[in-house]
Amino acid sequence: MFDIKWIRENADAFDKALAKRGYEASSAKLIALDDSRRSHITKLQEAQERRNAASKEIGKAKGSGDEARAQELIDEVAQIKAFIQSGEEEERTLVGNLEAAMAVIPNLPYEDVPVGSDxxxxxxxxxxxxxxxxxxxxxxxxxxxxxxxxxxxxxxxxxxxxxxxxxxxxxxxxxxxxxxxxxxxxxxxxxxxxxxxxxxxxxxxxxxxxxxxxxxxxxxxxxxxxxxxxxxxxxxxxxxxxxxxxxxxxxxxxxxxxxxxxxxxxxxxxxxxxxxxxxxxxxxxxxxxxxxxxxxxxxxxxxxxxxxxxxxxxxxxxxxxxxxxxxxxxxxxxxxxxxxxxxxxxxxxxxxxxxxxxxxxxxxxxxxxxxxxxxxxxxxxxxxxxxxxxxxxxxxxxxxxxxxxxxxxxxxxxxxxxxxxxxxxx
Structure with a gap:
């Protein structure tokens, strides 16, 4: 298994080392999978921040007697909660996809290992x-x-x-x-x-x-x-x-x-x-x-x-x-x-x-x-x-x-x- 952060920072070296083992370049595929994971996590974090903010606004709306606004916020929080719940499952899927892709890639040889096919x-x-x-x-x-x-x-x-x-x-x-x-x-x-x-x-x-x-x-x-x-x-x-x-x-x-x-x-x-x-x-x-x-x-x-x-x-x-x-x-x-x-x-x-x-x-x-x-x-x-x-x-x-x-x-x-x-x- 590899450190995806290291692969991002050393994509060319990673692909060259895999080539020595007869494997095709894989850094672009792995980074793309990680990009999807990171993008989704960002959306979840933003949703959680909005849920927290909306929850606070509900109290203020009720305090000011604006029941219509309070109900609107309650509905929004419920939608965000449902998105987060499904989003957490999707996050596990995206993490699993990245790990599964890395799990079948062989280890990288040391520099002094002779290059050969068999x-x-x-x-x-x-x-x-x-x-x-x-x-x-x-x-x-x-x-x-x-x-x-x-x-x-x-x-x-x-x-x-x-x-x-x-x-x-x-x-x-x-x-x-x-x-x-x-x-x-x-x-x-x-x-x-x-x-x-x-x-x-x-x-x-x-x-x-x-x-x-x-x-x-x-x-x-x-x-x-x-x-x-x-x-x-x-x-x-x-x-x-x-x-x-x-x-x-x-x-x-x-x-x-x-x-x-x-x-x-x-x-x-x-x-x-x-x-x-x-x-x-x-x-x-x-x-x-x-x-x-x-x-x-x-x-x-x-x-x-x-x-x-x-x-x-x-x-x-x-x-x-x-x-x-x-x-x-x-x-x-x-x-x-x-x-x-x-x-x-x-x-x-x-x-x-x-x-x-x-x-x-x-x-x-x-x-x-x-x-x-x-x-x-x-x-x-x-x-x-x-x-x-x-x-x-x-x-x-x-x-x-x-x-x-x-x-x-x-x-x-x-x-x-x-x-x-x-x-x-x-």
């Missing part, structure tokens, strides 16, 4: 580690081949239970997934300074509006019969913990993490990644959310990226970090880094974490503010979110990078305490 124009920031080498002669297998061969990854039974894009994990692989999630949440709370939160997985529409999933992306959500939505990411409840609040300066930065299941309809991904676990309707993810002072948010983005990277480093996985171009960033982001892990079974890098700074975009939608120690005027906070990391994709990466020629999987050392000391699957 993922092919993302920019490499850095790489870490080396691609694994294998001693066996065959090509590395994909995760679903390995999991099905072990008998612990069952897509057929999942389809019987729930349809496509679900999986049943069993035995050692189910335990490995649980170990990965526990390892991540432990690292972020014990070493990276995040507070663990266990949030609801069902939320109403307001939190989804606050973080930008609604109204534009409703088709990507699962909605219940009680008008609740299954969370597409724990970013939604975690960020909205501060919705409608004024935090003290001492509470910032606020850093929270959660290990939750997430649910996405994948409405726009028909035909993509249909094999295996890469794109599921239900998946486990460790989420990181930060709420900061405005001047600290870019440094916090680098810190969050480092926290997510640490997971992969401790797992011994090769990855690269990409700066997303304007055409590939999420709706609410001003700048985003994607971590892409190497999957030898696919012979490709795949996203495993995305860390974004949103500026005050979400804070304005949520009305989340803080009061600086040197000011009585509250300011909007800045919000950030990131995957720390996607557990399902980490499971894929471990299976493919630690596979052996006999079909077994070596358990990374850092996970063995969570696996009862087990060194190999299979």
């Amino acid at each position: 993922e092919n124009e993302n920019v490499l920031l850095k790489t870490h580690g080396e691609r694994p080498t294998f001693t066996f002669n065959e090509a590395p297998k994909e995760h679903y081949e390995l999991g099905e061969a072990l008998g612990d990854m069952d897509f057929a039974r999942a389809a019987k239970l729930s349809g496509s894009r679900f999986v049943v994990l069993k035995g050692q692989i189910a335990r490995l997934e649980r170990a990965l999630g526990q390892f991540m949440i432990d690292l972020h709370t014990q070493e990276n300074g995040y507070m663990e939160v266990s949030p609801p997985l069902l939320v109403n529409a307001d939190p989804l509006y606050g973080t930008g999933q609604l109204p534009k992306f409703e088709e990507d959500l699962f909605k219940s019969t009680t008008d609740h939505y299954l969370i597409p990411t724990a970013e939604v409840p975690l960020t909205n913990l501060v919705a409608g609040e004024i935090l003290s300066d001492e509470q910032l930065p606020l850093r929270v993490t959660a290990l939750t299941y997430c649910f996405r309809s994948e409405a726009g991904s028909a035909g993509r990644d249909t094999r295996g676990m890469l794109r599921q309707h239900q998946f486990l993810k460790c989420e990181l959310v930060s709420v900061t002072r405005p001047e600290e948010s870019l440094d916090e983005l680098d810190r969050m990226l480092g926290c997510a990277e640490l997971i992969l480093q401790k797992l011994g996985l090769h990855y690269r970090v990409m700066t997303l171009c304007t055409g590939d960033m999420g709706f609410g982001a001003r700048k985003t880094y994607d971590i892409e892990v190497w999957l030898p079974g696919q012979d490709a890098y795949r996203e495993i974490s995305s860390c974004s700074v949103c500026g005050d975009f979400q804070a304005r939608r949520m009305n989340a503010r803080y009061r600086p120690t040197d000011s009585k005027q509250p300011l909007h906070v800045h919000t950030l979110n990131g995957s720390g990391i996607a557990v399902g994709r980490a499971l894929i990466a471990v299976l493919e990078n630690y596979q052996n020629g006999d079909g077994s999987i070596t358990v990374p050392e850092v996970l063995r305490p969570y696996m009862g000391g087990l060194e190999k699957l299979g």
Whole structure:
């Protein structure tokens, strides 16, 4: 969400920033909607002033015995009252029209974000580690081949239970997934300074509006019969913990993490990644959310990226970090880094974490503010979110990078305490 006053004062910059994201100029439309709202408010204020003045004149007319004039004024006040009542409803409509128009416009990118139309124009920031080498002669297998061969990854039974894009994990692989999630949440709370939160997985529409999933992306959500939505990411409840609040300066930065299941309809991904676990309707993810002072948010983005990277480093996985171009960033982001892990079974890098700074975009939608120690005027906070990391994709990466020629999987050392000391699957 944007400040219409800022748009009025920076219309050209607003339109140029939107153009970088492939959106048409919108300032003129928004200003016109705001002009209608402001004009109507002026009429209401003038009507209220006239009603007050006429009410006083009624008393004077009655006092002077001019009953005809008094009745004329009484009729006028009644007409003004009716106009104000209908006018207040129209004002709410005009305000709603402006807010609805702004609600579907994406956040503006920072100046240093590379301009591009899609993922092919993302920019490499850095790489870490080396691609694994294998001693066996065959090509590395994909995760679903390995999991099905072990008998612990069952897509057929999942389809019987729930349809496509679900999986049943069993035995050692189910335990490995649980170990990965526990390892991540432990690292972020014990070493990276995040507070663990266990949030609801069902939320109403307001939190989804606050973080930008609604109204534009409703088709990507699962909605219940009680008008609740299954969370597409724990970013939604975690960020909205501060919705409608004024935090003290001492509470910032606020850093929270959660290990939750997430649910996405994948409405726009028909035909993509249909094999295996890469794109599921239900998946486990460790989420990181930060709420900061405005001047600290870019440094916090680098810190969050480092926290997510640490997971992969401790797992011994090769990855690269990409700066997303304007055409590939999420709706609410001003700048985003994607971590892409190497999957030898696919012979490709795949996203495993995305860390974004949103500026005050979400804070304005949520009305989340803080009061600086040197000011009585509250300011909007800045919000950030990131995957720390996607557990399902980490499971894929471990299976493919630690596979052996006999079909077994070596358990990374850092996970063995969570696996009862087990060194190999299979």
